[in-house]
Amino acid sequence: DTGVSQNPRHKxxxxxxxxxxxxxxxxxxxxxxxxxxxxxxGPEFLTYFQNEAQLEKSRLLSDRFSAERxxxxxxxxxxxxxxxxxxxxxxxxxxxxxxxYGYTFGSGTRLTVV
Amino acid sequence: xQQVMQIPQYQHVQEGEDFTTYCxxxxxLSNIQWYKQxxxxxxxxxxxxxxxxxxxxxxxxxFQFGEAKxxxxxxxxxxxxxxxxxxxxxxxxxxxxxxxTFGIGTKLQVIP
Numbered sequence: 032d033t034g035v036s037q038n039p040r041h042k043x044x045x046x047x048x049x050x051x052x053x054x055x056x057x058x059x060x061x062x063x064x065x066x067x068x069x070x071x072x073g074p075e076f077l078t079y080f081q082n083e084a085q086l087e088k089s090r091l092l093s094d095r096f097s098a099e100r101x102x103x104x105x106x107x108x109x110x111x112x113x114x115x116x117x118x119x120x121x122x123x124x125x126x127x128x129x130x131x132y133g134y135t136f137g138s139g140t141r142l143t144v145v
Numbered sequence: 146x147q148q149v150m151q152i153p154q155y156q157h158v159q160e161g162e163d164f165t166t167y168c169x170x171x172x173x174l175s176n177i178q179w180y181k182q183x184x185x186x187x188x189x190x191x192x193x194x195x196x197x198x199x200x201x202x203x204x205x206x207x208f209q210f211g212e213a214k215x216x217x218x219x220x221x222x223x224x225x226x227x228x229x230x231x232x233x234x235x236x237x238x239x240x241x242x243x244x245x246t247f248g249i250g251t252k253l254q255v256i257p
Contacts, residue, residue, distance in 0.1 A: 062243065073233050073247030074188060087244060122187060128243050133178060133190030 035137035037123050043143045044113055051109045052140045056125030063106050064134065065098055066122040074122055080106060113144045149177075149236050151248035159256050164224050166251035168217045168234035176237050177210060177217045178245055183230040188247075191219075224255045 036055040044050050056063045061082050066074035077096070078088045082103035095113075100106040110117055120141050124134035149170045158164050168177065176195045180188040192201055194210035194217060201208045207220040221228055231252045235245040 064244070066247075071249075073235075073250050076244060076246060079244055126243065132176075132193050132243065134180075134188070134245070135190065136187040138187050 035123055035125055035135050037121075037137035037140050039140055040138065041141045041143075043145060046115060046144055047112055049109065049111045050113060050142065051107055052121055052123075052142075054106045054108070054123030054137060055104075056106070056123070057127070057135055058104075060125035060127040060135070061103065062126045062128070063100055064124045064126075065106070065108050066124065068120045068122055068139070069118075077108075077121075110142075113142075115144045118142055118144045148246055149174075149234055149248040151234055151251055153251055154249060155252050155254070157254045157256060158224050160226060161223050164221045164228070164253055166219050166232050166234075166253075168219075168248055170215050170236060172238070173214050174217075174236050174238060175214075178235045178237065179208060179217075179219055180233045180235060180247075181230050182233065182250070186230075188233060221253075224253070226255050226257055229253060229255050 038053045042050055064079040065077040067077055068074045076089050077092055078098050080100040083100050095111045098108045120139045122136050122139045124136045126134050149168050151168050176193055178193045179191040181191055182188045192208050197214050198212045199210040205222045209218045231250040233247050233250045235247045237243055237245045
């Protein structure tokens, strides 16, 4: 296992369509995070899991966004009825405190809503 | 959580010059993390600082955590073109849940 894997790398979708992204964390990492990053900004927290439990969801996340982590392994982030404002890079990260406090990020999924 | 403020937002330096970015908070921080993001890449974890007044070094990079744990700095000695990227500080004030909040970052450009 060489790192955090995200698929797809790029997604172009029409406004109003649903999209789903997948993240495969480092296998031993029990914490998994989703962040969103727009140009010129730092990553913005969306939600995170410890094992299969979703512990927190950002207030910025509307009810069009949902995330799951079945069996505490991979995670999916779904956006329903996409809007142009959803265009961003969606980053997944994992960690395993206390041994690994720092996040290991995946390469991200770049979403473009047209 | 309280977002940390980073300055400057942009910095151009001549190769070989030193570079420093600062991270400030109005509240006491539990710890601070630093990340580097290359152009077109994803953030990469550099280090975590936990103790008041802590100083850590990684080759040409020196990280400091203020005595009051309200500020931090990253100093790069004799910059190289490989140092190009955006440097983020990130605070973990989630009470042990390890949810970090990122600053806006300092974008470093090194002129050869």
